[in-house]
Every structure is written in structure tokens, then in C-alpha cells.
Amino acid sequence: MITLNVQVGRNLCFVWIFICFGSFILFRNRTNLPEEQTVSNGPSQQPTSTESLILKTSYQTLSSIPLQWKPGESPRTTIAESSVPGFTLFHNLYVFNHTFYVVTSTPELVPSRGRIISNGIDSWNKRNGKLPTEKDLAIISPEEADDIFGRSANTLGGVSFLQTDGPELLHHSRWYNFFVEIFALWQWRCYTSPDFDEFLGGQTRELPTRYIFPRVTQAQWKDGRGMNTWIMEAILGPVAIRFQDDWNIRMKQGDVLMLEHAAIGDLTAKRRDLEDALYRKPGFPFPLRIRTGWWESIRDRVLSHTPRSPLMVPSNDQDNGYTVTYISRQSTGRRLRQRDHSRLVDALRSLCDAHGYHLQVLNTDKMTLVEQIMAISRTTVLISVHGNDLAGQLWVRPTQRSTIIEIFSPGGFIYDYEYCSRALGHKYYGIWMDRFFTTSDLPPVSIPNGFHSHDIPVNAETITSIIYHRLSM
Numbered sequence: 044m045i046t047l048n049v050q051v052g053r054n055l056c057f058v059w060i061f062i063c064f065g066s067f068i069l070f071r072n073r074t075n076l077p078e079e080q081t082v083s084n085g086p087s088q089q090p091t092s093t094e095s096l097i098l099k100t101s102y103q104t105l106s107s108i109p110l111q112w113k114p115g116e117s118p119r120t121t122i123a124e125s126s127v128p129g130f131t132l133f134h135n136l137y138v139f140n141h142t143f144y145v146v147t148s149t150p151e152l153v154p155s156r157g158r159i160i161s162n163g164i165d166s167w168n169k170r171n172g173k174l175p176t177e178k179d180l181a182i183i184s185p186e187e188a189d190d191i192f193g194r195s196a197n198t199l200g201g202v203s204f205l206q207t208d209g210p211e212l213l214h215h216s217r218w219y220n221f222f223v224e225i226f227a228l229w230q231w232r233c234y235t236s237p238d239f240d241e242f243l244g245g246q247t248r249e250l251p252t253r254y255i256f257p258r259v260t261q262a263q264w265k266d267g268r269g270m271n272t273w274i275m276e277a278i279l280g281p282v283a284i285r286f287q288d289d290w291n292i293r294m295k296q297g298d299v300l301m302l303e304h305a306a307i308g309d310l311t312a313k314r315r316d317l318e319d320a321l322y323r324k325p326g327f328p329f330p331l332r333i334r335t336g337w338w339e340s341i342r343d344r345v346l347s348h349t350p351r352s353p354l355m356v357p358s359n360d361q362d363n364g365y366t367v368t369y370i371s372r373q374s375t376g377r378r379l380r381q382r383d384h385s386r387l388v389d390a391l392r393s394l395c396d397a398h399g400y401h402l403q404v405l406n407t408d409k410m411t412l413v414e415q416i417m418a419i420s421r422t423t424v425l426i427s428v429h430g431n432d433l434a435g436q437l438w439v440r441p442t443q444r445s446t447i448i449e450i451f452s453p454g455g456f457i458y459d460y461e462y463c464s465r466a467l468g469h470k471y472y473g474i475w476m477d478r479f480f481t482t483s484d485l486p487p488v489s490i491p492n493g494f495h496s497h498d499i500p501v502n503a504e505t506i507t508s509i510i511y512h513r514l515s516m
Contacts (some may be wrong), residue, residue, distance in 0.1 A: 095246065095335075095336060096235050096246060096248060096334055096336060096337060096339070096340055097245075097246055097247040097248070098247075098248055098250060098340040098344075099247050099248065099249045099250065100249075100250050107197035107198060107199050107298070107300065108197065108198045108200065109195065109196075109197055109198075110195065110196050110197070110198045110301060111194060111195045112194050112195070113194070114189055114194065115185050115186060115189065116185070117146050117185050117188040117189065117192070117194070117196075118135045118146070118301065119135060119146055119147055119148070119185070120133060120134065120135045120136055120137070120144075120145040120146045120147055121133070121134045121135065122145070122152075122153060122154070123239055123242040123243075124242075125236070125238035125239055125242070125331060126154065126158075126159075127158075127233065127313075127316075127330040127331060128157075128158040128312050128313055128315060128316035128330075129158075129229070129308060129309050129310060129311075129312040129313025129314070129315075129316065130229065130230060130233040130234075130306065130307070130308055130313070131154065131158075131159045131306070131307045132234075132239060132242060132243075132304075132305070132306050133145075133302070133304070133305040133306075133307070134303070134304060135301055135302070135303065136301070136302045136305040136307075137188070137192070137196065137299060137300065137301050137302075138294075138299070138300040138301075138302065139191065139192065139298075139299045139300070140294060140297075141178075141257070141294050142177070142178055142179065142180070142181055143160070143179065143180045143181070143307075144180075144181050144182075144183055144188070144191070145180070145181070145182045145183070146183055146184070146185055146188045147182065147183075147184070148184060148185060150182045150184075153182050156174065156175045156176075156179065156180045157174050157175060157312060157315055158312055158315075158316070159175075159180060159307060159309065159312060160175050160179050160180050160207050160307060160309050160312055161175055161179075161207060161208060161209070161309050161310075161311035161312055161315075162174070162175045162176065162179050163179075163207065163208065163209035163258040164209050164211070191299075192299045193299075195299065196298075196299040196300060196301040197298050197299065197300055197301070198300075198301045198303060199252075199253070199300055199301070199302050199303060200252065200303045201249065201251070201252030201253070201303060201304065202249045202250070202251045202252055202303075202304040202305075202306065203251065203252060203253050203254075203255060203302045203303075203304065203305045203306070204230065204251040204253070204254045204255070204305075204306050204308065205254075205255045205256075205257065205305060205306070205307050205308065206221075206225060206230075206254075206255075206256050206308045206309070206310075207257060207258060207307060207308070207309045208258065208259075208309055208310050208311055209258045209259065210258070210259045210260075210263040212310050212311065213225075213256070213259045213263060213264050218266040218268065218270035218271050218274075218431065218434065219431055219434045219459065220266075221264065221266070221271055222270065222271055222274055222275070222434075223434045223437065223463060224310075224459075225308060225310060226275075227338065227341070227437060228462070228463065228466055229308065229310075229313065230306065230308045231337070231338070231341060232329070232331075232333060232337055232338075232466065233331055234248060234306055235248055235334050235337040236331035236332055236333065236334060236337075237332050237334050238331045238332050239331075246334070249304075250278070250279065251279060251283070251306075252283060253279075253283045253284070253285060254275065254279060254283060254284050254285070255285045255290065256284075256285065256286050256287065256290075257287060257290040258287055259286060259287055260286050260287050260288055261286045261288070264286065268412070269412065270412060273412050274345055277344065277345045277348035278341060278344055278345065318330075323458040323462040324458075325465065325482050325483070325485065338437070338467060342437060342438060342440070345416065345438070346416065346417075346420055346438065349413045349416060349417055350413065364401070365400045365401065365423040365424070365444065365514050366400065366401040366402075366403060366421050366422050366423050366424075367391060367394075367395055367400050367401070367402050367403070367422075367423065367424045367426070367510060368402075368403040368405060368418065368419060368421075368422040368424065368425050368426065369387070369388065369391055369402070369403070369404050369405070369426045369427070370405045370406075370407060370425070370426070370427040370432040370433075370435070371384065371388075371404060371405065371406050371427075372427060372428045372430055372432065373406075374406060374408050375408070375430070376495060376497060377428055377429065377430055377494075377495045377496065377497065377499070378428060378497050378499065379428060379450065379498075379499050379500075379501055380498045380499060380500050380501075383499075383500055383501045383502075383503070386503045387501060387503040387506065388404055389503070390503035390504065390506070390507045391404075391426075391503075391506075391507065391510075393507075394507045394510060394511060398511070398514070398515075400423075400510075400514065401421075403418055403421075403422070405418055405419075407432055407435075415435065416435070416438050419435040419436075419438045419439060420438040420439065420440070422438075422439050422445075423439075423442070423444055423445060423446070423514065424444075424445075424446045424448065424510050424513060424514070425439060425446070425447050425448065426448040426450070426506060427448075427449065427450065428449075428450045428451075428499060429449055429450065429451050429455070429457075429459075429460070433447065433449055433459075433460040433463075434460070434463065436460070436463060436464055436467060436469060437463075437467065439467075439469065441467055441468030441469055443516070444470075444513050444514055444516065445468070445469045445470065446469060446470045446471075446472065446509070446510070446513045447460065447461075447464040447469045447470070447471050447472070448472045448474060448506060448509060448510075449461070449471070449472070449473050449474065450474045450499065450501050450506075451473060451474065451475060451494075451499070452491070452493045452494050452495075452496050452499045453475040453476050453478075453500070454475065454489060454491045455489055455490055455491055455493075455494040456473060456485065456486045456487070456488055456489055457488055457490065458485075458488065461473065461482060461485065465482055470513065472509055473485070473486075474501060474505060474506065476500050476501060476502055476505075477502035477504075477505045478505070479505060479509060
């Protein structure tokens with residue numbers, strides 16, 4: 044009996060120790076939990092989400108799948124609440140006879156047409172040009188959908204990106220207009236925003252299954268160097284891009300299409316927003332929260348598409364491994380004064396020889412697209428006269444020292460490449476002869492006489508001193 048009591052006492056003691064130990068572990072774990080992150084609901088110029096983007100390749104077929112429904116049971120269209128003027132995300136967006144259709148029982152919740160789409164003929168400067176009509180975008184009830192569609196549609200699965208501007212906004216020789224301004228800095232930055240995570244089911248983003256340009260031909264969209272075509276095919280594949288000719292053929296077949304997931308981008312609708320002109324200015328918030336590393340997956344996808352992937356090349360920000368890249372524009376209209384160009388090249392060589400930096404002096408007119416992208420992707424400091432070559436900073440990996448130096452004719456300035464460098468995370472310097480300015484003290488926008496001069500002056504020592512300062516931090 045005594046032995047039994049002792050045994051029971053021992054068991055109770057072990058139970059008590061186990062409970063106390065478990066409570067201690069639980070308490071310790073609770074007190075060591077990281078502080079809960081507070082996420083602002085308002086827009087921010089800086090990234091506000093550290094959750095990494097997960098890029099998913101779509102395995103959806105490019106062909107359509109027939110769908111039928113019972114009377115009044117057509118799949119409803121839903122629109123992401125975080126959609127902003129010029130970028131709208133949909134589930135189940137219908138298209139018939141060149142008209143987009145939103146099928147809903149709550150039409151009052153649908154944004155105004157002018158915030159979603161244009162009529163395709165608005166001009167650059169007419170903010171309040173002809174507004175879209177029901178022919179461009181119609182909002183209908185499920186009962187009306189049955190009458191118009193006949194209770195059937197062909198479903199296009201996956202994610203469809205559409206750019207619904209007309210040729211006036213997309214017909215330009217500079218690839219900056221489409222790939223940089225429209226796709227990278229607008230559509231992709233919006234699409235990856237954490238504000239759409241709930242609508243899209245988390246931080247995973249599916250690559251577009253197709254990119255549709257219903258109002259421009261391929262010839263109108265293609266830039267002079269063919270950059271748009273090559274880069275978009277590197278991202279999506281050649282069969283995933285559709286233009287007006289293809290679209291018109293599909294519309295003439297009389298098919299009703301239902302886009303499972305659709306992102307409509309429209310530059311005119313974006314510019315119609317009164318605050319659009321301010322988005323580029325430092326300190327003015329982007330209309331959506333920005334995800335950290337929003338561009339990394341696209342940059343790496345393009346780089347891995349090259350025959351020898353620059354991803355295998357040492358980082359552009361390793362000790363004694365810095366690369367300074369000067370892109371010469373001496374064979375173009377807008378260029379440096381010849382003697383200043385020669386002095387700049389000599390000064391860069393002296394600087395790089397003295398400090399062990401690697402120097403690249405490039406003439407992109409004599410390089411293939413792959414050669415350009417591979418060379419620029421290894422860059423730490425990128426220098427050029429204002430022009431399209433500075434869009435190459437998309438391939439520069441942002442680091443503590445990555446730097447963009449843009450040379451202007453004295454007194455001239457526009458936001459294009461400063462805004463791009465700020466969005467990508469590079470340090471920016473603008474140069475006027477022997478003066479420089481950064482994002483914190485930008486001059487007013489100005490295009491004076493001589494902005495496109497072939498005799499732009501520059502002081503080489505001003506640029507080399509900036510480079511040395513940036514690379515010796």
C-alpha cells in the first residue's frame with residue numbers, strides 16, 4: 044500500500060513537472076514571437092510588403108474551352124476593389140463583337156467606364172477626350188447576358204493582360220513607351236501589389252497566359268530595335284501575344300469569350316486621373332502599395348533567356364568587382380560634344396585602372412539585343428546622355444551602390460529615367476556640365492532649345508568624382 048502511494052506520488056510529480064515545463068515552453072515561445080507587422084491601408088511611395096513575390100508559370104492552353112449555363116446562372120464578373128484608374132483586375136470578363144461586358148447584379152459597384160478603358164482614339168494631350176461608351180464597355184445583368192450571349196461562351200483560362208489604348212499611344216519608335224512606362228512601371232508594378240493579394244489568392248502571381256492589343260497592329264506596336272518583341276517573347280513566349288488583326292478575326296467569328304482572369308491596362312484612363320501627372324514626382328505616393336522585389340522575377344526571367352545567363356556572372360556589387368558602363372550616343376542625334384566625350388572616356392579609364400573597376404564603353408547600335416542586355420546586367424554604375432539606352436537600367440540589379448548617371452543639355456530635365464531608377468531602387472544623378480542633382484533636389488521639368496543637341500557639354504571630373512564616391516562608400 045505504501046509502495047503504491049509512493050508510485051502514485053511519483054507519477055503525480057512527473058505530471059506536475061511536465062505541465063510546468065510545457066507551460067514554460069509555451070510562455071517562452073509566446074514572448075519570443077515577432078511583433079505583428081502593421082500594414083498601412085493607404086498608398087506609399089516605399090514598398091510596404093516584405094513578402095516575396097512568387098511567380099507561377101501558367102499551364103493554361105491558349106485555346107478556348109466551351110462553357111454553357113442554365114438560365115440566369117451565367118458566371119458573374121467580379122472586379123478587384125483595389126483597382127485604380129488605368130489598371131483594373133477582373134474575374135470572368137466577357138467579350139463579344141469588340142465590346143467588353145461586365146455581368147453583375149450590382150452595377151452600382153462597378154467603377155465608371157472612364158476609369159477602366161478608353162475608346163482607343165484619345166490623344167496624348169486631351170485629358171477629357173471622347174469618353175468610352177457602351178460599345179467599349181457594357182454593364183449588363185445576368186438576364187441580359189442570357190439574351191446577348193445565348194447562355195454559352197468560350198472560356199480563355201489563365202491570366203489575360205490587355206492594353207486597350209489605340210496606336211496614337213503605342214505607335215512609337217522608343218521601346219520605353221510600352222515596355223518601361225506601360226508594362227514595367229505600371230501594369231506589372233500594379234499587378235504585383237499586395238493590395239491585390241486577397242483578390243488573387245495570396246502573393247503568388249501567375250504569368251500572363253496571353254497579352255492582347257485589340258487596337259494596334261504588330262507593326263504599330265513594334266519598336267525600331269525590336270526590343271518589345273524580343274523581351275515580351277522572352278517573358279511569355281511568341282504565341283502568347285495577340286494584336287488587332289488576330290483580335291478582329293476572332294471577333295468576326297461571332298464567339299462570346301469569357302476571360303477567366305483579366306487585367307485591363309489603359310494609359311488614357313490612367314492619364315485621365317487628375318493625380319496621374321504627380322505619380323512621377325518624388326514624395327508623391329504610388330496609388331498602390333509596392334511589393335519589395337516586384338521587378339526581380341521578370342528581370343531574372345529575361346536574363347535567363349539569353350544564351351549564357353548573366354545570372355551566372357558574379358554580382359555587380361562585390362568588392363573589387365564593380366563595373367562602370369558608359370553607353371556612348373556619339374552616333375546618334377543627341378550626343379556629347381566630341382572632345383568632352385573623349386575626355387570622359389579617358390577619365391573613366393584612369394579611374395577604373397586606379398581602383399580596379401571594370402569599364403565597359405558600349406555603342407548599342409553595333410550590338411545585338413542579347414549582347415546589350417548581358418553587358419548592362421553586369422553594371423554597377425550606368426552612364427549615358429538622356430535617351431532610350433538608359434532604360435537598360437531595368438537589367439541592373441539594385442544594390443547599395445547601383446547608380447544611374449544621366450547627362451542633360453544644361454537646363455533640361457524630364458522625369459523618365461529618374462522615375463525609373465527610383466522605382467527600381469537605384470541611386471540617380473542628373474548632370475548639367477559640371478553640376479549634378481539627385482532625387483532630393485530635382486529641377487523643374489524643362490525641354491529648352493538644345494535639349495536634343497549634338498554638342499552637349501559635360502565635365503568628366505564631375506562624373507568620375509560621383510562614381511568614386513558611390514563605389515568607395
